[in-house]
Amino acid sequence: MAGALWAANNAPQQDTSPAAGVVTDSPEAAVGTAHAAAPQPLSASPETLHAVAVSAGVKPENVQTTPVPGIFEVLRGSDILYMTRDGQYAFTGDLYQVPTRANLTEVHRREMRRKLIDAVPESRMVVFSPPQPKYTVTVFTDVDCGYCRALHRQIAEYNRLGVRVRYVFYPRTGPDTESWHKAEQVWCSADRKAALTRAKLGEPLDAPVCANTPVAQEYELGKAIGLEGTPGIVAANGAMVGGYLAPDALVEQLKQLKP
Numbered sequence: 001m002a003g004a005l006w007a008a009n010n011a012p013q014q015d016t017s018p019a020a021g022v023v024t025d026s027p028e029a030a031v032g033t034a035h036a037a038a039p040q041p042l043s044a045s046p047e048t049l050h051a052v053a054v055s056a057g058v059k060p061e062n063v064q065t066t067p068v069p070g071i072f073e074v075l076r077g078s079d080i081l082y083m084t085r086d087g088q089y090a091f092t093g094d095l096y097q098v099p100t101r102a103n104l105t106e107v108h109r110r111e112m113r114r115k116l117i118d119a120v121p122e123s124r125m126v127v128f129s130p131p132q133p134k135y136t137v138t139v140f141t142d143v144d145c146g147y148c149r150a151l152h153r154q155i156a157e158y159n160r161l162g163v164r165v166r167y168v169f170y171p172r173t174g175p176d177t178e179s180w181h182k183a184e185q186v187w188c189s190a191d192r193k194a195a196l197t198r199a200k201l202g203e204p205l206d207a208p209v210c211a212n213t214p215v216a217q218e219y220e221l222g223k224a225i226g227l228e229g230t231p232g233i234v235a236a237n238g239a240m241v242g243g244y245l246a247p248d249a250l251v252e253q254l255k256q257l258k259p
């Protein structure tokens with residue numbers, strides 16, 4: 001589906017992180033002042049929302065109004081698109097409010113990511129934390145990913161700077177692959193933090209695969225939020241910070257994020 005719905009021709013664009021292969025949100029500009037001045041969506045009857053949902057092929061709860069008359073936001077998996085009331089036209093892209101330069105689409109993306117990640121108990125993550133963290137990030141990691149290994153080699157420095165790192169598993173090669181089985185072995189180890197460190201150093205693990213690992217659920221979570229590569233770093237407010245960032249660079253990005 002081609003095209004994009006814009007509130008202005010000269011709205012700001014998203015940045016990319018080619019080194020890690022992950023799309024990033026340009027935290028200092030993408031959302032702008034949306035939290036302070038975002039316009040309220042227009043109202044619509046349940047019947048209208050249902051009709052748009054039928055046209056889009058989604059459930060009614062995946063449709064909501066926007067501040068633009070006659071345009072509805074539709075959530076399809078991890079994708080957000082916009083559709084006219086009659087269901088005849090649809091657009092992809094980000095919707096911006098001109099006066100505030102607020103990216104209204106990104107506001108919703110962040111909410112979606114935050115809710116999905118917050119539904120995962122920390123007991124299902126591998127957490128490296130300083131005693132008094134200033135920031136918390138959730139990192140989708142692949143044991144065999146080079147940039148993931150580069151990040152983990154500096155885990156002590158991230159912690160020293162006040163960054164709490166919550167790892168979830170995202171083996172890029174998918175189910176029933178070597179990286180997938182390594183992630184399961186990490187989870188099944190008595191000391192998961194030590195096992196993850198060893199695995200990222202390329203050392204073999206002797207833990208047998210156990211039942212009820214979170215690998216499959218976290219892999220699906222990564223797909224649900226639209227993850228495109230690893231490491232995928234998500235801030236506490238749901239912003240996709242990017243791929244690999246050195247400790248000081250990550251802290252600078254986190255400082256610039258809106259709460």
